[in-house]
Amino acid sequence: MRYLVPFYWLLWLGLLVVASPVIAQQADTTRLTTRPDSLRRRFDEERLLNGLKAYTKRKTIAGKAASALFNFTERREDRAGLDAVLLDRQFDRHSYKIVRSIDIQTLDAFGFSISDSTRRPRNFMEKTGNTLHIKTTRSRVRQVLLFRIGEELEPQALAESERLLRQTSELLDARVFVNERTTTADSVDIRIITKDVFSISGSFQLRDVGAGVIGLRDVNFLGQGHQIRNRYEYGRTDVGPGAQTWRYNGSYLIPFRNFFYGQAQYRNETRNQESTLRFSRDFFSVNTRYAGAISYRYVDRLLATGGTGSETEPYIFSPMRYNEQDVWVGRALRLKSYDLGYENPGRFIVSARSIRTFYSAKPALDLHNANLMLATVGYSVRRYYKDKYLFGFGRTEDIPTGTLASLTTGYEFNEQGDRRYYGFRLGYAGYHPQRGYLYMNGEFGSYRRDGRWQQGVLTGEVLLFTRLYHTGNYQWRHFFWQRSSIGLNRLPDERPLSIDGERGLRGFQPGTILLGSSRVTLNYEATLFTPVSFLGFRMAGIAFADVAWLNSNNLKQALPFYDAPYMGFGLGLRFRNEYAAVRTFQISFGFYPRGMSAPNGIRIFENSRAYYDFSDFSFSSPGVVRYQ
Numbered sequence: 001m002r003y004l005v006p007f008y009w010l011l012w013l014g015l016l017v018v019a020s021p022v023i024a025q026q027a028d029t030t031r032l033t034t035r036p037d038s039l040r041r042r043f044d045e046e047r048l049l050n051g052l053k054a055y056t057k058r059k060t061i062a063g064k065a066a067s068a069l070f071n072f073t074e075r076r077e078d079r080a081g082l083d084a085v086l087l088d089r090q091f092d093r094h095s096y097k098i099v100r101s102i103d104i105q106t107l108d109a110f111g112f113s114i115s116d117s118t119r120r121p122r123n124f125m126e127k128t129g130n131t132l133h134i135k136t137t138r139s140r141v142r143q144v145l146l147f148r149i150g151e152e153l154e155p156q157a158l159a160e161s162e163r164l165l166r167q168t169s170e171l172l173d174a175r176v177f178v179n180e181r182t183t184t185a186d187s188v189d190i191r192i193i194t195k196d197v198f199s200i201s202g203s204f205q206l207r208d209v210g211a212g213v214i215g216l217r218d219v220n221f222l223g224q225g226h227q228i229r230n231r232y233e234y235g236r237t238d239v240g241p242g243a244q245t246w247r248y249n250g251s252y253l254i255p256f257r258n259f260f261y262g263q264a265q266y267r268n269e270t271r272n273q274e275s276t277l278r279f280s281r282d283f284f285s286v287n288t289r290y291a292g293a294i295s296y297r298y299v300d301r302l303l304a305t306g307g308t309g310s311e312t313e314p315y316i317f318s319p320m321r322y323n324e325q326d327v328w329v330g331r332a333l334r335l336k337s338y339d340l341g342y343e344n345p346g347r348f349i350v351s352a353r354s355i356r357t358f359y360s361a362k363p364a365l366d367l368h369n370a371n372l373m374l375a376t377v378g379y380s381v382r383r384y385y386k387d388k389y390l391f392g393f394g395r396t397e398d399i400p401t402g403t404l405a406s407l408t409t410g411y412e413f414n415e416q417g418d419r420r421y422y423g424f425r426l427g428y429a430g431y432h433p434q435r436g437y438l439y440m441n442g443e444f445g446s447y448r449r450d451g452r453w454q455q456g457v458l459t460g461e462v463l464l465f466t467r468l469y470h471t472g473n474y475q476w477r478h479f480f481w482q483r484s485s486i487g488l489n490r491l492p493d494e495r496p497l498s499i500d501g502e503r504g505l506r507g508f509q510p511g512t513i514l515l516g517s518s519r520v521t522l523n524y525e526a527t528l529f530t531p532v533s534f535l536g537f538r539m540a541g542i543a544f545a546d547v548a549w550l551n552s553n554n555l556k557q558a559l560p561f562y563d564a565p566y567m568g569f570g571l572g573l574r575f576r577n578e579y580a581a582v583r584t585f586q587i588s589f590g591f592y593p594r595g596m597s598a599p600n601g602i603r604i605f606e607n608s609r610a611y612y613d614f615s616d617f618s619f620s621s622p623g624v625v626r627y628q
Contacts, residue, residue, distance in 0.1 A: 091153075091156075091158040091159055091176075091178065092155070094153055094158065094178055094183070094188050095153055095154070095155045096152050096153060096154075096155075097152065097153050097183075097185075097186055097187055097188045098150065098151070098152060098153075098186060098187040098188070099147050099148065099149050099150065099151055099152075099153060099187075099188060099190060100149070100182075100187045100188060100189050101149065101189045101190070102142075102145070102147075102149055102190050102191075102192065103189070103190070103191045103192065104138045104141050104142070104192045104194075105191070105192065105193045105194070106135050106136050106137075106138065106141065106193075106194050106195075106196065107135075107193065107194065107195040107196065108121075108129075108130040108133055108135055108196060109129060109130065109133050109172070109195070109196045109197055109198040110125070110126035110127075110129040110130050110133075110198070111126040111127070111130065112195060113195070114173050114174075114175050114193050114194075114195050115175075129198060132198075132200075133196065133198055133199070134199075134220070134222060134223045135196055135223055136170050136171065136194060136196050136220060136223050136225070137223045137224060139224075140170070140223065140224055140225045140255075141165070141192065141194055143225070143255060143256075143257055143259075144161065144164050144165050144168060144259075145161045145192075146160055146161045146164070146285060146287070147161065147190075153188065154287055155287070156285075156286055156287060157287070158176050158178070158190070159176075159384075160285045160286060160287070161176055161192075162174055162175065162176040163384055163398045164284065164285065165192075165194060166396065166398060167398065168225065169197075169219040169220070169225075169227060170196060170197060170199055170219050170220035170225055171194050171195065171196060171197065172195045172196065172197045173194070173195045173396055174192070174193070174194045174195070175192070175193045175194075176190065176191075176192050177190070177191045177192070177193070178190060178191075179191060196220070197219070197220075199218050199219045199220035199221070200217070200218045201215075201216075201217050201218075202214075202215060202216045202217070203215040203585075205606055207235065208235060210234075210235045211234065211235025211236070211237075212233075212234060212235060213231065213232070213233045213234075214231075214232045214233075214234075215229075215230065215231045215232075216228075216230045217229045217230070224255075225255045226252070226253065226254055226255070227251070227252070227253040228251075228252055229249075229250060229251050229252075230248075230249075230250045231247075231248070231249045231250070232246065232247070232248050233246060233247040233248075234246045236270070238270040239513075240270075240271070240314070240315065240317065240513070241271070241302060241317045242270060242271040242302045242317065243270050243271075244269070244270050247268065247269040247270070248266070248267070248268045248269075249265075249266075249267045249268075249269075250265070250266050250267075251263060251264065251265040251266070252264050258281070259281055259282070259284045259288075260279065260280070260281045261278075261279070261280050261281070262278070262279050263276075263277075263278045263279075263280075264276070264277050264278075265278075271301055271302035271303075271317065272299075272300075272301040272302075273299070273300040273301065274297065274298070274299050274300075274301075275297070275298045276295060276296070276297045276298075277295060277296050277297075278293060278294070278295035278296075279293065279294050279295070280292070280293035280294075280295070281293070282618065282620065283330065283332060283349070283618040283619050283620075284618070286345065286347070286382050288332060289331065289332050290329070290330070290331060290332075291329070291330045291332075291351075291619075292327075292328055292329035292330060293326070293327070293328055293621060294326070294327045295324075295325075295326045295327075296323070296324070296325055296326075297323065297324040297326070298321075298322075298323045298324075299320070299321065299322055299323075299324070300319075300320075300321045301319075301320055301321075302317040302318065302319055302320070303317065303318055303319075303320045303363050304316070304317055304495060304513075304515060305317065305318045305363045308553070310512075315513060318363030319361045319363070320359070320361060320362050320363055320367070321359065321360045321361040321362075322357055322358060322359040322360065322362070323357075323358055323360075324355065324356070324357050324358075325355070325356045326353070326354070326355050326356075326621075327353070327354055328351060328352065328353035328354070328621040328622060329351065329352060329353075330349060330350065330351030330352075330376075330619060330621070330622075331349070331350055331351070332347045332348070332349045332619070333347065333348045333349070333350070334347065335347065335348060345381050345382065345383060345402075346379060346380070346381045347379070347380050347381075347382075348377075348378075348379055349376075349377070349378050349379075349380060349406075349619045350375075350376070350377050351375070351376045351619065351621065351622050352373075352374065352375045352376075352622065353372075353373075353374045353375075353376075353621050353622040353623065354371070354372070354373055354374075355371070355372040355374070355623075356370075356371045356372075357369065357370050357371075357372070366416065366491050368414040368415040368416050369414060369415055370412050370413060370414035370415075371412070371413045371414075372410060372411075372412045372413075372421070372624075373410050373411050373412075373413075374408055374409070374410035374421065374622040374623065374624075375408070375409060375410060375622060376406055376407065376408045376619070376622035377406070377407055378404065378405055378406030378407065378425075378619060379403075379404070379405050379406075380402065380403070380404045380405075380617055380618065380619060381402040381403045381404075381617070382400065382401075382402045382616070382617045382618060383400075383401045383402050384398050384399060384400055384401070385398070385399040385401065385431050386398060386399070387399055387431075387433060389468050389475055389477070389529055390437075390465070390477075391612065391613070391614075399431050399437065399614065400429060400614050400615070400616045400617055401429045401430055401431050401617075402428075402429060402617040403427065403428050403617070404425065404426070404427040404428075404617045404619075405424075405425070405426055405427075406424065406425045406619070407423075407424050408421070408422070408423040408424065408425075408445070408622050408623070408624075409421065409422055409423075410622070412447065417449060417450075418449075419447045419448060419449035419454065420447065420448045420449075421445065421446070421447050421448075421624060422445070422446060422448065423443065423444060423445030423446070423624060423625055424443070424444055424445075425441070425442070425443045425625075426441070426442050426443075427439075427440065427441040427442075427615070427617060428440050428441075429615075429617070432467075433467060433468070434467050435467060436464065436465050436466040436467045436477075437463070437464065437465050438462075438463075438464050439461070439462070439463040439464075439614075439615060440461070440462050441459075441460070441461045441462075441615065442458075442459065442460045442461075443457075443458070443459045443460075443625045444456070444457070444458050444459075444625065445457055445624050445625030446488060446489070452489075453488065453489050454489055455489065455490055455491065455494075455627075456487070456488030456489050456490075457485065457486065457487055457488065457490075457625045457626075457627045458484070458485075458486045458488060459483075459484060459485050459486070459625060459626075460482070460483070460484040461481075461482065461483050461484075461615075462480070462481070462482045463479075463480070463481050463612065463615075464479070464480040464481075465477050465478065465479045465480070465612075466478045473530075473531035474528060474529065474530060474531070475528075475529045476526060476527055476528040476529060477526075477527055478524070478525070478526050479523075479524065479525040479526075479527065479612055480522075480523070480524055481521075481522070481523040481524075481525075481612060482520075482521070482522050482523075483503075483519075483520070483521050484519070484520045484521075485497060485518065485519050485520075485627065485628075486518045486520075486558055486559065487517035487518050487558065487627065488558060490517050494517060495515035495516050495517055495552070496515070496517075496627060496628055497515065497516050497517060497518065497519045497550065497627075497628070498514060498515055498516075498519075498550075499514060499519060499521065499548040499550050499566055500514070503519070503521070503628070504519065504521050504546070504548040504550075504566075505521075505546040505548050505566060505567070505568040505592065506523075506544065506546060506568065506570075506588070506590070506607070507568065507570065507588055507590040507592075507603055507605040507607075508546075508566070508568055508590075508592055508595070508596065509596065509597045509598075509603065510595050510596065510597060511595065511596060511597040514550060514552050514566075514595065515550075515552060516550040516551045516552040516560060517551060518550070518551045518557075518558055518559060518560040519548065519549065519550050519551075519560060520548070520549045520559075520560055520561070521546065521547065521548040521549075522546070522547045522548075523544070523545075523546050524544060524545045524546075525542055525543070525544045525612075526542065526543045526544075527540055527541075527542050527574070528540055528541045528542070537575040537576065537577045538575070538576050538577075539573060539574070539575055540573070540574045540575075540576075541571070541572070541573060541574075542571065542572045542573070542574055542586070542588070543570070543571050543572075544568075544569070544570050544571075544572070544588075545567075545568070545569050546567065546568040546569075547565050547566070547567050547568075548565060548566045548567075549561055549563065549565045549566075550563065550566070551563055564594070566592070566594060566595050567592065567593055567594075568590050568591070568592045569590065569591050570588050570589050570590035570591060571588070571589050572586050572587055572588030572589065573586065573587050573588075574586040585606060585607070586606065586607055587604070587605075587606050588604070588605055588606070588607075589602075589603075589604050590602070590603050590604075590605065
């Protein structure tokens with residue numbers, strides 16, 4: 001339990017700091033008219049912060065130690081702010097000029113700033129961290145750039161290169177500048193500044209006596225952009241056939257030139273083992289013309305094929321083993337522009353895919369060796385904005401907006417009988433700094449054989465976050481997320497959907513196995529960004545409420561609303577260190593009225609992944625709608 005002491009201390013401190021700013025405002029207004037009671041003072045958050053600030057300025061040893069831990073200085077880039085900028089219009093005047101030179105400057109993880117060239121490592125911790133850190137090599141930065149010396153600048157190449165640099169795991173932030181003093185009518189000199197994250201990270205979570213999670217990652221091995229991830233969980237209490245007390249998930253990713261990637265993955269957990277080898281190139285940029293991938297995957301798992309999961313009728317599991325060979329290729333076509341000043345942002349995309357699945361062991365379900373051939377045609381418009389305080393704590397973030405429409409059709413050859421596949425997708429996202437962000441997406445997919453629809457799925461998603469509100473040095477947003485996955489004419493007893501973790505109630509651990517064929521979830525979160533910095537960690541307070549419906553007891557009904565919903569409510573503290581590879585971790589307190597493994601429905605949990613994330617409008621490989 002000694003590992004949990006710092007967390008409780010941070011939790012106590014955070015609750016003091018993130019207390020309602022209304023209290024501080026009331027204290028400001030009453031201070032002018034009412035003399036405070038010296039014998040029974042109410043809690044004044046501003047007085048606490050000012051006291052801590054004054055303490056950090058003391059020349060004593062304790063004061064210097066507090067100064068190293070806490071940083072109340074508002075950052076220059078935070079004071080300056082950042083208006084939402086449409087990325088593809090930033091450098092339009094330099095399109096089709098010759099790139100004369102490229103100057104690349106890479107900054108260490110600690111003490112430096114892209115927006116403030118005068119900042120330098122100021123203390124022992126920052127200097128020591130930079131000594132242990134291997135900076136990203138210039139050759140790795142050149143891999144991500146969409147332009148080369150001596151070549152013409154394509155439209156949006158500068159803005160897209162800046163966005164792609166920021167989206168790499170090894171870089172915290174990046175800026176692309178044009179030297180306007182040396183720019184001529186036909187040539188440009190370009191300067192690039194990047195700031196690293198501290199790529200090596202580890203984690204340890206003690207869940208109970210003899211139970212915990214160990215993680216080890218390096219997202220920039222030797223400064224080359226290679227990514228190594230390992231996560232080992234021990235002391236698990238899974239039940240049923242094939243249950244094991246540990247879980248492992250690991251991967252290794254290698255970036256090559258021209259945005260080719262090679263990746264190997266391995267997962268071993270209760271009733272599931274997976275191995276994957278993949279080489280891919282996606283539609284990484286608006287101007288990408290060709291994309292494709294080839295992969296091999298082997299799966300060995302136990303599948304629930306009978307029973308209801310109750311004490312009197314437990315689930316019946318059967319082995320399922322198969323390998324999958326997958327290859328696809330896609331082509332993006334530019335559309336004619338009727339605006340002589342700008343290029344048409346829309347793209348017409350065609351792609352084809354072949355998926356061959358061979359079963360070496362299969363349960364009694366309707367599963368057969370198959371070869372699925374798919375083709376997709378679609379239209380996509382992609383635009384990106386820059387802003388702050390969305391998922392990060394003041395860092396520059398890229399917001400994808402646009403529209404996407406696609407139609408997929410195909411033919412599956414299998415042992416039982418051939419069948420056709422039909423699917424479509426519609427997506428839209430818009431953003432405005434005063435109105436917030438709205439993302440909507442809907443998909444439908446199903447097989448058809450002998451005039452009947454089979455194994456269909458209808459999914460929907462709506463993500464909304466409000467504009468950024470301000471109260472003093474505090475800033476906050478509200479997030480709303482709705483997701484649906486409705487199974488249509490699925491196979492008998494096919495129940496792959498759950499409501500724990502990222503797909504349902506955050507922090508939820510059911511006392512029994514909860515599986516269904518349809519699921520609807522609603523998630524709400526309020527995030528309050530505070531001005532406090534602790535050892536480079538920025539802190540935010542959160543409050544959340546989650547609701548999920550699952551038809552675990554009524555599989556004959558497509559909609560899950562006939563069963564009572566599961567709910568979760570909680571508070572938490574989110575810490576983000578912009579210099580580390582694992583940038584965010586969160587400590588939360590949750591209460592779940594029903595279905596929880598704990599008898600009182602209360603759980604304190606930690607996670608290091610953001611619960612929300614943006615969805616891009618780039619095309620991926622043709623495929624069936626995911627049912628998970």
